[in-house]
Amino acid sequence: MTTARAAAILLAKELRLEFRTRELLNATVVFSLIVIVLFSYTFEPTAAESRRYGPGLLWIAFLFAGSLMLHPSFAREQLNDTLDALRMTPVSSFAILLGKMLANFVFLSLSELVLVPVFAVLYNLSLSGVAGRLIIVLILGTSGLVITGTVFSAIAAHARMRELLLPLLLLPILAPLLIAAVEATALLLAEKPALDPTWVTFLGGFDIVFLTASWLLCDFLVEE
Amino acid sequence: MSARGTSTPSGHQPLGISFEQVEKRFGSLVALRKVSLNIRSGEFVALLGPNGAGKSTLLRIAALLMNPSSGQVQFTGAAECRGDSGPQDGGRTREDVKRSIGMVGHSILLYDELSAAENLTLFAELYGLDDVSRRVVGALEACGLASRSRGLVRTFSRGMRQRLAIARALLHGPRLLLLDEPAAGLDRQGHLWMGATLARLRDEGCTVLMSTHARNESVDLATRAVSLLAGRIEEDSGPGGDPRPLLAALRAEA
Numbered sequence: 001m002t003t004a005r006a007a008a009i010l011l012a013k014e015l016r017l018e019f020r021t022r023e024l025l026n027a028t029v030v031f032s033l034i035v036i037v038l039f040s041y042t043f044e045p046t047a048a049e050s051r052r053y054g055p056g057l058l059w060i061a062f063l064f065a066g067s068l069m070l071h072p073s074f075a076r077e078q079l080n081d082t083l084d085a086l087r088m089t090p091v092s093s094f095a096i097l098l099g100k101m102l103a104n105f106v107f108l109s110l111s112e113l114v115l116v117p118v119f120a121v122l123y124n125l126s127l128s129g130v131a132g133r134l135i136i137v138l139i140l141g142t143s144g145l146v147i148t149g150t151v152f153s154a155i156a157a158h159a160r161m162r163e164l165l166l167p168l169l170l171l172p173i174l175a176p177l178l179i180a181a182v183e184a185t186a187l188l189l190a191e192k193p194a195l196d197p198t199w200v201t202f203l204g205g206f207d208i209v210f211l212t213a214s215w216l217l218c219d220f221l222v223e224e
Numbered sequence: 225m226s227a228r229g230t231s232t233p234s235g236h237q238p239l240g241i242s243f244e245q246v247e248k249r250f251g252s253l254v255a256l257r258k259v260s261l262n263i264r265s266g267e268f269v270a271l272l273g274p275n276g277a278g279k280s281t282l283l284r285i286a287a288l289l290m291n292p293s294s295g296q297v298q299f300t301g302a303a304e305c306r307g308d309s310g311p312q313d314g315g316r317t318r319e320d321v322k323r324s325i326g327m328v329g330h331s332i333l334l335y336d337e338l339s340a341a342e343n344l345t346l347f348a349e350l351y352g353l354d355d356v357s358r359r360v361v362g363a364l365e366a367c368g369l370a371s372r373s374r375g376l377v378r379t380f381s382r383g384m385r386q387r388l389a390i391a392r393a394l395l396h397g398p399r400l401l402l403l404d405e406p407a408a409g410l411d412r413q414g415h416l417w418m419g420a421t422l423a424r425l426r427d428e429g430c431t432v433l434m435s436t437h438a439r440n441e442s443v444d445l446a447t448r449a450v451s452l453l454a455g456r457i458e459e460d461s462g463p464g465g466d467p468r469p470l471l472a473a474l475r476a477e478a
Contacts, residue, residue, distance in 0.1 A: 001352045009349045027377050084289055085333035085392070088352040090319040223290075 003098065006091035010099025011106075011217035017076075018107060024069055027109050032065040033118060039210045040122045046203035058119050061180055063171075064143065065111045066104075068150035073100050074157035083222070093218040097150060098222050101214075104146040112138055125128065133195040141181035147210045148173055154221040156177050174195035238263040239287055239301040239324045239400040240433045246295035248281050248455075255281040255457040258295070259328060259466060262446075263433060264287060264463055268426045270443050273452035273469060279435035280330065282452070283402045287327045288318070299324075299398065323351065326398030328406045332389040336378035340369050344395055351396040359395060367391040368417065379391040382409035389419060390417050394425075401425060403434040407442060418442055436474070443471055 018024055039057045043049050077083035086096050116138070120127050127134060149170055156166040184199035214221070227233050248256040254277045263269055273280050284290050285297060329331075336341045344360040344473050357467055363369045365389040385407040393401065406417060419442045426432060426445055436443055450466035451459040461467040462474060 006350065009346065013335070013338070013346055016342070020337050067395075079333055081329060081331035082333060082335055084331070085327065085347070086289075086350070087289060088287055088322060088325065088327060088333075089347065090322045090352065091350050097258065105446060 001091060002094045003092055006040060006095035006148060007098040010024065010086070010091075010096060011102045013104030015084065015101060015106065018103070021153060024072060025107055025110060028068045028107070029066045029114050032061045032111055032115050035061045035064055036115060036119055036122060046124070046136050048059060050125050051186065051191075054123045054125060055122075055182045058115070058185065059141065059182050061115055061119075062108070062126060062142070063174065063178065065115070066108055066142075066145045067170065069107055069111070069166050070104060070146070070153045071156070071163060071169075073104055073153040075153075076112060078157065087222060089109065091156050094215050095224040096222055097214055097218050100153075101146050103149045104123055104150055105142060108142050109138075112142065125189055130193045133193070134185070134188050135143060135208065137184045137203070138198065141167055141177060142175040143186075143207045144181075144203060147207060148177070149216045149218075151210065151221060177203065180206070195203065204215065235463045238429045239299055239321075240264040240267075240431060241433070242296075242298045242300060242402060243282070243285075244296045244298065245433070246282075246285065246292045246297060247297070248278075248285065248290070249293045255293070256285075259452075259455070261450060261457060261458055261460070262281065262463075263431060265431055266429040267463060268422075268432040268445055268447045269434070269453065270446035270449045270471060271433060272437065272449055272474065273435075273458075274437060276454075277452040278455040279452055280404050280406055281455075282328065283329075283404050283435060286400070287325055287329075287402050288322060323396065325400040325402065326393035326396065327401070327402040327404070328363060328386075328390050329404050332385045334377050334379070334385070334389060334392060337376060338452045339374045339376055339382075340364060341373040343388065347392055348395055353396055357396065363391045363395050366421075367412070368412060383411045383414050386410055386416070389413055390421070398429060401432045403432065405436055406434065407436070407438070408418055415440060415442075419445070438474060445469065463472075 036057065039061070042052060074083065077086070087093070116127070119125070152166055152169045152173070156169065159165045178197045180202040182195055184203065187194050187196050187199070228246055234451050243261045244261050246256055246259045247254065256454065257279070259282065271282065273279050301324070335346075340361055341364065344363055345356055348356040348359055361370070367390065369384060369388055369391070372380070372384065377388065380388065386406070390406060406418060410418060419440075421433065422442050422445055434442065434446070446467050448463060448465065449461045449470035450457060451470055459470055460471055
């Protein structure tokens with residue numbers, strides 16, 4: 001069985017589990033909406049102020065959403081030791097990891113589908129004309145977030161203080177990604193929108209580097 | 225319930241397993257101390273010993289869920305393969321061994337929020353089985369859960385969960401079956417079903433390694449008994465020997 005096929009089966013399992021319970025999605029979307037709404041009280045959302053602070057606030061909201069969502073990614077496999085069951089099958093460790101990454105990408109993207117329009121309304125920003133380019137930045141930034149987050153979720157799952165450990169490990173690693181995503185988003189929301197190839201390349205490179213690292217280290221990440 | 229439904233594929237040779245000076249440490253705790261044990265293809269081995277003797281650790285190493293701290297584990301069968309070595313030929317060797325192993329552990333190894341059928345379908349697909357629907361239906365009928373195929377596992381009683389866990393372990397027709405106290409939680413009917421299933425597998429030549437600390441019908445199927453204590457093999461009836469004296473020491477199942 002190919003890695004892609006195995007990852008697709010595991011992705012289907014993750015989606016079925018989450019859409020049956022909706023525990024994660026509901027909590028994540030509500031929490032992120034609260035964050036965005038609260039942030040909107042911190043300054044007068046004029047166009048200039050929103051362009052200055054908005055991108056950073058948006059990506060912080062995504063980061064909070066991601067942290068909430070990523071922690072149970074491997075933790076929920078501990079309930080009935082289902083990760084052991086997956087490890088006993090002939091599928092590769094990378095397929096297990098990839099299935100979780102894809103699922104987390106879907107869940108976080110669904111949250112962003114709700115958050116971005118709300119953000120645009122609350123902060124008086126128009127996304128028409130930049131939607132397509134913004135989606136590229138969102139895809140690359142979200143990919144980096146879930147790739148790295150899923151890897152550290154696997155590491156933190158075995159630790160005692162995993163709820164605290166995941167953000168402590170993740171946030172420093174994600175700093176470069178966040179900077180690039182915020183800068184790229186800010187340039188798109190500027191008076192003269194532009195998609196800066198430098199930041200886009202950086203985001204893509206970040207994703208490739210960490211995806212490659214996860215492939216190389218997957219056996220150590222998934223094993224006991 | 226019936227003892228049919230899943231079977232070791234005809235024509236497939238059972239798998240033997242050999243532990244050579246296997247040691248397993250968890251920090252300062254030594255769970256297994258230089259254990260050497262050669263289990264031949266087709267043997268039904270009862271692994272005995274009190275809590276903390278190292279039975280579960282031995283089974284988890286056999287299931288390739290953990291690596292020994294030292295020593296080697298080797299699998300023998302129609303195709304020699306080493307489960308402890310790194311991936312060879314693109315990892316196919318370790319994959320082939322995994323395809324041949326089934327395990328019932330302390331946990332049920334099933335998803336609570338999936339139905340019985342969904343759980344079995346998931347693992348049938350991950351094992352790359354063909355005719356998944358038929359296999360799943362057959363497995364559920366065999367373990368007496370066909371009427372609850374759409375029920376979520378979290379709604380099942382303990383006995384039902386254990387029966388489904390056993391069905392999952394047998395789904396892909398393993399040649400080496402590892403059972404960690406599989407009778408736990410089973411009612412009388414479940415015991416009889418499990419005993420009949422294991423008897424059929426033994427007659428088909430499947431290699432079984434079953435840990436227990438209580439006497440039940442399934443233990444009486446054993447062709448060999450190995451007793452562990454504090455991580456070491458204390459007694460071994462040996463291949464071809466009489467396991468009954470060791471099994472007689474087990475207390476009767478309540």
